[in-house]
Amino acid sequence: MSAEQAGGTAGAVTEYWCEYAWLPGGVAESVGVDVSGGVIVAVEPGRPPRGRTLPGLTVPGMANAHSHAFHRALRGRTHGDRGTFWTWRELMYRLAERLDPDSYYRLARAVYAEMTLAGYTSVGEFHYLHHGPDGQRYDDPNAMSAALVAAAADAGIRICLLDTCYLAGGPDTPLEGVQLRFGDGDADGWASRAGAFRPEGDHVVVGAAAHSVRAVPAPELSTVAEWAGDRPLHVHLSEQRAENDDCLRVHGVTPTALLARHGVLGERTTAVHATHLTDDDMSTLGASRTRACFCPTTERDLGDGIGPASALAAAGVRLCLGSDSHAVVDAFEETRALELNERLAAEARGRFAVTELLAAATDHGAIGFDDVGRIERGGQADLVTVRLDSVRTAGAAPDGVPLAATGADVTDVLVAGRTVVRDGVHTRIERPATDLAAEIGKLL
Numbered sequence: 531m532s533a534e535q536a537g538g539t540a541g542a543v544t545e546y547w548c549e550y551a552w553l554p555g556g557v558a559e560s561v562g563v564d565v566s567g568g569v570i571v572a573v574e575p576g577r578p579p580r581g582r583t584l585p586g587l588t589v590p591g592m593a594n595a596h597s598h599a600f601h602r603a604l605r606g607r608t609h610g611d612r613g614t615f616w617t618w619r620e621l622m623y624r625l626a627e628r629l630d631p632d633s634y635y636r637l638a639r640a641v642y643a644e645m646t647l648a649g650y651t652s653v654g655e656f657h658y659l660h661h662g663p664d665g666q667r668y669d670d671p672n673a674m675s676a677a678l679v680a681a682a683a684d685a686g687i688r689i690c691l692l693d694t695c696y697l698a699g700g701p702d703t704p705l706e707g708v709q710l711r712f713g714d715g716d717a718d719g720w721a722s723r724a725g726a727f728r729p730e731g732d733h734v735v736v737g738a739a740a741h742s743v744r745a746v747p748a749p750e751l752s753t754v755a756e757w758a759g760d761r762p763l764h765v766h767l768s769e770q771r772a773e774n775d776d777c778l779r780v781h782g783v784t785p786t787a788l789l790a791r792h793g794v795l796g797e798r799t800t801a802v803h804a805t806h807l808t809d810d811d812m813s814t815l816g817a818s819r820t821r822a823c824f825c826p827t828t829e830r831d832l833g834d835g836i837g838p839a840s841a842l843a844a845a846g847v848r849l850c851l852g853s854d855s856h857a858v859v860d861a862f863e864e865t866r867a868l869e870l871n872e873r874l875a876a877e878a879r880g881r882f883a884v885t886e887l888l889a890a891a892t893d894h895g896a897i898g899f900d901d902v903g904r905i906e907r908g909g910q911a912d913l914v915t916v917r918l919d920s921v922r923t924a925g926a927a928p929d930g931v932p933l934a935a936t937g938a939d940v941t942d943v944l945v946a947g948r949t950v951v952r953d954g955v956h957t958r959i960e961r962p963a964t965d966l967a968a969e970i971g972k973l974l
């Protein structure tokens with residue numbers, strides 16, 4: 531095994547030479563990057579070529595902060611009846627009924643391979659499909675979590691397993707049907723199961739999630755927040771107006787205010803979607819230093835609306851990005867959609883600088899990988915190289931490439947110094963597309 535394959539053994543240094551690299555101060559040319567033990571030990575702009583050449587633009591690995599891996603199977607299959615919300619949800623539930631730990635492992639491994647090919651080096655898996663049919667516990671009650679962590683390890687991506695508390699179908703509505711697979715009875719039951727899951731490996735972090743104010747009764751929210759402690763804590767927030775209406779009717783406050791009341795917001799918390807917010811909600815999120823995770827391609831697919839990204843940023847909210855239902859898996863498409871959606875909503879250009887977009891796209895701290903996402907000495911060696919000679923990127927200025935490239939332009943990906951994608955080919959999963967087609971074909 532070469533030092534590079536091992537992620538750089540202690541003491542051994544692997545040298546890379548980037549034609550262009552996106553450094554904390556902006557794009558630099560002819561950049562040497564030295565890696566040892568999976569960590570960047572030197573960055574030297576203007577270095578003559580030596581070591582392994584990465585032609586094109588090398589950016590920090592991107593973070594997919596919000597994923598439901600199994601939703602990938604729905605892509606291109608929810609357009610019946612013009613593709614209503616119910617067409618989508620019915621198929622999503624049918625799929626959830628059929629998965630078991632073995633099939634979920636195989637599907638997720640291929641989905642995570644697709645993510646790395648598209649420029650992601652970490653994923654926040656918002657995981658709520660915990661149990662067997664009718665809610666029967668597997669022999670290992672965390673078998674599904676273990677399947678996802680193993681899938682990520684085999685695909686070479688970092689994973690934050692966000693163990694999700696999901697207890698109700700809505701206000702005064704118990705879980706029923708396939709939803710029984712999501713439930714742990716109450717938040718204490720959820721916490722004791724989640725607490726028993728202790729995966730090993732540098733590539734994995736365990737975090738927590740409250741599915742939403744719809745699916746976790748208000749008195750149980752504080753139990754989830756307390757269990758999370760210093761771990762990443764995620765929650766779907768105000769994705770659709772109906773959630774706000776229900777919350778106002780039952781609790782007399784918005785979902786954001788309800789989360790604040792029960793101690794869910796804070797530095798380690800990420801509110802996913804944050805689409806339909808009041809000015810007070812945005813102030814509350816900003817004051818508590820809560821992050822907001824936008825999922826533009828999914829929000830587009832589901833017809834959720836366009837969230838107030840620049841207003842949130844102005845309120846002090848840190849933005850990050852996720853591909854959520856995986857209608858699209860493309861780190862660059864997700865990144866520029868943050869700006870392009872704003873332009874549509876505001877009828878104006880120039881809402882975010884490209885550096886701000888890339889900061890959101892590389893915010894691995896939202897899922898507990900605080901030292902990932904910057905090409906600098908001491909950072910983790912997560913690098914994504916994009917070719918500048920495709921029909922999409924040819925002629926683009928290097929610092930405009932995030933607005934021009936797609937995942938198909940990614941040639942090389944390093945995760946903690948390990949080569950996961952080389953020349954556009956996944957180095958560990960031989961045929962991800964064949965695997966996806968086979969698994970989805972069996973499930974649907």
Ligand SMILES: [Zn+2]
Nearest residue numbers: 598656766854
């Ligand atoms: Zn989601």
